[in-house]
Amino acid sequence: MNAQLKKGLLDICILSELERKESYGYAIINDLAPLIEISESTLYPILKRLLAKGAITSQSRIHNNRVRKYYQITDIGKAEVNTFINEWGQVERIFQFIKGENYDG
Secondary structure (H helix, E strand, O other): OOHHHHHHHHHHHHHHHHHHOOEEHHHHHHHHOOOOOOOHHHHHHHHHHHHHOOOEEEEEEEEOOEEEEEEEEOHHHHHHHHHHHHHHHHHHHHHHHHHOOOOOO
16 A cells, blocks of 8 residues: 555544544554554554644553553544545545546546
8 A cells, every 4th residue: 555545544543543432552553453554663653743733642641550651532633534534535536536437527
């Protein structure tokens, strides 16, 4: 899959997962595993970028005598998910065009 396309989809997948429930890195990786492959070296830069733009927040907590960082979605992150959902029709039309299928164009 194209790296830029995958990057954008990973952002939305992570935000969607956090919209369902707050979570931490390892759990996010495991929850997304059936859908898309993501490594720690890919996840944490994405989380850092989402934090920087205010799409998520984080809170550190102690779990089994270790600090674990939990992430929560913000209204900005929810708006990004909603924008993606609202624009999905355009993505479907582009996909149909690429495959040579009929499309509304």
